[in-house]
Amino acid sequence: MTPVSTDLTTELLLHRAGTKSYWRGLTYRDAVLSLRVHSRYVAARVRGGDDEAYAVELSWSDTHLVGSCTCPHGTEGFFCKHCVAVGLVLLDRGETVPPPDAEDVELKDVLRALPPEALRDLLYEQAAGDLKLRARIISAL
Template sequence: MIVVSTTLTTDLLLHRAGTKSYWRGLTYRDSVRALRVHSRHVTALVRGSEDALYSVELSWAETHLAGSCTCPHGAEGFFCKHCVAVGLVLLERGETVPPPDAEDVELRDRLRSLPAEVVRELLYEQAAGDLGLRARIMKAPKEVERAPR
């Protein structure tokens, strides 16, 4: 069995971004704003040239570091200098991108706070287009009716 690491490193950032975007990302570390580590991903705003603010998200897609950014280069699907800057700031702070199998506390808390009918409707919408999820729901045990007290 091959174990693949989901460890954030400068080498990984360089590999994902390429030399040019990596070196440009080094100069954007001071432009990272509103960095937040969530249960399964990281979000931040990065001030770009001409004071544009770009939204960045880093997460793991299985063992692959995924980055998205609203800048023109990121919008084309590239791991851009803004993604690199966020990754470097995380490393400087001794933080990382949470692993893909981390407990998503935020999601659990939000689901608990929603009315049951809203959760059912959201689940229905998702399962209607996802045959695997639909099959899991159809196999799930029904709630046992409780006798009135």
């Protein structure tokens, strides 16, 4: 089986956004106000043309680059110019969107710090709505 790439490239950004949003995103690189690479995703804030700051997240869903943004175009489900700008800033910095199977160190650290009762409550809440998880928990006895 050939490994599938989760490499961030300008070509991929162009493909995901389309020509118009890609070219507009090129002019928004300086509008990226903050950017943080987490264990499995990237979070950023980007100033829009109306000076409102939009929240942007980039991640992988299997081998597909996924972008979400709180701008009007992004909330309609499009990979917008703000997503493009974040991707381009990552590339400029020599960084990338972490792969979907990266170890989630942040989550592990938080789970280690939670008291056992809080963990049980969270797990119960999640498993009550997820039949596969419920079955995994019950079969673990």
